[in-house]
Amino acid sequence: MLRPSVVLLSVLALLVSPLPAVAAGFEHIARLTSEGYAVGAKAQLLDSGEVLGEIAAERQLSPASVTKLYASAAALERWGPQHRFATRLVTTGAVDAQGTLHGDLVMEGGGDPALATQDLWQLVQGLRQQDITAVKGMLVVSQWRYGPVECITTDRCEAQSRSAHAYDARLSSAGVNYGSWCVSVMPAAQAGLPARMLSCDTLEPAMVVVNQVTTVAAGEKVRLNAERVTHESVDTLRIKGQVPLGSVPHPVYRSSSDPARQTGHTLLALLEQSGVAVSGGFSTSDTPPPATARPLASVEGKPLQELLLRTLNYSNNFMADVLSLNLVDEPRASLAQAGQALEAFAESLPGHGPVTLLSGSGLTTENRTSAQGVNALLEAMYQRPALFPTFVAGLQLPANGPMRFIRRGGETFQNHVMLKTGTLNxxxxxxxxxxxxxxxxxxxxxxxVLVNGNASTPYLSWSEVLEPLAKDLTAMIDAY
Known part of the structure; x- marks a missing residue:
């Protein structure tokens, strides 16, 4: 039995000692726990490992787009900052003296996450430089590495038939323009007339466009509503609303139902615009070109360090998932295999702990990691001097990052913090x-800091997270 004096000393010690690490260092963020949110948080100094703040750091929570840090780090670890993904035009046919290719023209998708119309133009130019003016065969878009990838989220599954967004594009190793169509909406010459609809990529839109936009008087507001619907493999973009006289062109982006088919439509249009007639139209394929195929043209994409700037700064779901799929060595890769590759990378990091990653984009709430795990990832990249500059360059500084909603807090938070956010509703x-x-x-x-709600918690605005986080991190930054 303890003596009364010992018991008294023990009670006094509890009263004067700090609260357990329920909110140590994150006093403002911790208030979200009283509103029913599950919170995991950790902050540490990287030179000493000293923990400055912690809340349930090992709790498994959904990271949303913070998952993209894993995809980016794994890609850097695999390929290095200067790696480029190549896209090729190949054939088994022969070119006659008149410049006619007798046989199919095959575009072999190389998994470039940022393959764009400009790259397709380079491929067309490569053909013209060889004096090829006609193709007596088909244009075949080969997505043998992967695609169309089976969907695992509601958004992407519904996008197979209709979409009002660009973020839910399906995935392919031969996708172009992030798997999205683009139409530029411009006012007509006078009010009352239908607006003008121009393709962002080709002379004529490569998809069907239903124009229900009216030109209105100058000074009125732009109001546009667009939806892509698909019937019998035909994408139709329906655009409603109004544009005022004198307004600048307004690009409208909506995901395609099949990125490889979108690439086929776009490349075929570019070939015809450049004077290369293709007699057989186009098709898509999930088999590689024959080993006997010879290259006709090739284009290398942007280096990985530039791809990661776009992936992280703009939280591009298409790019993150394509990068993750490229980590799978076997053909016909699935998101499940891509997730396994990311999990293997995370599990190799010292002190990471459990992790579940079903995709590299974080588009699903079923991804799980912890504040401890994210910090282990960040610490590991900090310890890689050849990779760290590229990795940290992809994060946003609140003072001047492209996402305006992060511009919170005072000067210290604005200029001393580099971050990646994740949002799901x-x-x-x-x-x-x-x-x-x-x-x-x-x-x-x-x-x-990972904050997860549940079915009974209210909508959570970013100000309710970033403003208390700014206060907590500012105190840590000022203290050291």
Whole structure:
């Protein structure tokens, strides 16, 4: 039995000692727990490993688009910053003296996450440089590496028949323009007339466009509503609304139902615009070109370090998932295999802990990691001097990042923190953040905050997360 004096000392010790690490260092973020949100958080100095703040750091939560940090880090680890993905035109046919290719022209998709119309033009130019003016055969778009990839989220599954977004594009190793159509809406010459609809990529739109946009008087507001619907493999973009006289062109982006088929339509149009007639139309294929096929033209995409800037800065789901699919060595890769490749990478990181990654984009709430895991990833990349500059360059500085909603807090948070955010609203709210900070003395630190709601919690705005986070991180930065 303890003596009364010992019991008294023990009670006094509990009263004067700090609260357990329920909210240590994250006093403002911790208030979300009283509103029913599950919170995991951790901040640490990277030179000493000193933990500056922690809330249930090992709790498994959905990271949403913070998952893209895993995809980016794994890609850097595999290929390095200067790797480029190549796209080729090949054939088994012969070219006669008149410049006619007798046989199929095959575009072999190389899994370039940022393959764009400009790259397809380079391929066409490569043909013209060889004086090829006609193809007596088909244009075949080969997506033998992967595609169309089976959907695992509601958004992408529904996008097979209709979509009002660009973020839910399906996936292919031969996709172009992030798997999305683009139409530029311009006012007509006078009010009352239908607006003009121009393709962003080709002389004529490569999909069907239903124009229900009216030109209105100058000074009125732009109002556009667009939906892509698909019937019998034909994509139709329906655009409604109004544009005022004198307004600039307004691009409208909507995901295609089949990225490889979109590439076929676009490349075929570009070939015809350049004077290369293709007699057999186009088709898509999931088999590789024959080993006897010879190259006619090739284009290398942007280096990986530039791809990651776009993937992270703009949280591009198509790019993140395509990068992850490229990590799979076997052909006909699935998102499940891509997730396994990311999990294997995460599990190799010292101190990471459990992880479940079904995709590289984070488009599903079923992805699971912890604040401890995200910090382990951030620390591992910090310790890789050849990769860290490229990795950290993809994160946003609140003061001047492209996403305006992160411009919160005071000067210290605005200019000393580099971050990646993640957002989901269905089936429950996810607001997640991970990144680095620099203290007042110049020391590097990493942090991660994962906030998950449930069916009974209200909508969670970003201000409710970023403003308390700014206060907590500012205190840590100022203290060191």
């Amino acid at each position: 269905q089936p429950f709210a996810v607001r997640s953040v991970g990144g680095y900070f620099r203290t007042q003395s110049g020391r590097w630190g990493s942090f991660s």
